[in-house]
Amino acid sequence: MHRLEDDTPERELPTLSQLITAAAATLARAGVASPRVDAELLAAHVLGVPRSRLLTAAVTGPQAGELERLVARRAAREPLQHLTGTAPFYGLELAVGPGVFIPRFETELLVEWALKQPARRVVDLCSGSGAIAVAFATRRPEAEVHCVERSERALPWLRENVARLAPAVRVVEADVSDESVLSDISGTVDLLLCNPPYVPEATPVDVEVAEHDPHDAVFAGDDGLALMPAIARTAARLLRPGGRLAIEHDDTQGESLPELLRGTGLFTVVEDHRDLAGRPRFVTANRGDQHRG
Incomplete structure (x- = not known):
């Protein structure tokens, strides 16, 4: 120019x-x-x-x-959202910047599914900017929503979005693998949602992702499933019998993640869902009635 x-x-x-x-x-x-x-x-x-x-x-x-x-x-190749300071998500404008994962359009499909579920108590794990929790809470204000994030760099963005858009949402600073996270509501959650890091380490990504999205918010080991066992355990502990789980995943994990969930013996009705391009996008499951470990 x-x-x-x-x-x-x-x-x-x-x-x-x-x-x-x-x-x-x-x-x-x-x-x-x-x-x-x-x-x-x-x-x-x-x-x-x-x-x-x-x-x-x-x-x-x-x-x-x-x-x-x-x-x-x-x-x-600095992300557009870092330059404007906002990212559109499900009709909202979320504050984003360095240190927090920029929400993607594909995750709106998980929110759409979630909003169709009857739920009084909802948890969003790996909350990042708070996109899922805030989008759900603004459309279901009668629900009690909790979100969990461990990143010190992401938490200020999460807290800003919650304070501005959905102040009733509870923000908890914790690791999803912590066995005590949200222990006060164990066994009572109706709906648990999660968009965790899931990209396999060797996957080529855009410059914007490689240089600006937090690495540990994107990548999760060789197969991208490194965090999934911990998420499954935490979900099984928090959900009531019959409570529902939804986890977004990489398009290479349409069989492996449902298999992982079935293998725990803790979930039933495990189903994978495709995005608008026909690619595997997120898995849902019901908490079984088995004894909680």
């Missing part, structure tokens, strides 16, 4: 349309997957208007300079 100084007279500025077109070209050369969309979203962020109003928006010299700086950072 042509360098724009903040004090450039407005009559010499390119139009907003020209700025966006140039930004999109810059992002396309950098290998950004959605260059035009990202350019428009950055422009909307700088101007403080919805993307739908860009056609009628005017740009000032300082705004043009700020857009150029953000485009350069996006071209260096």
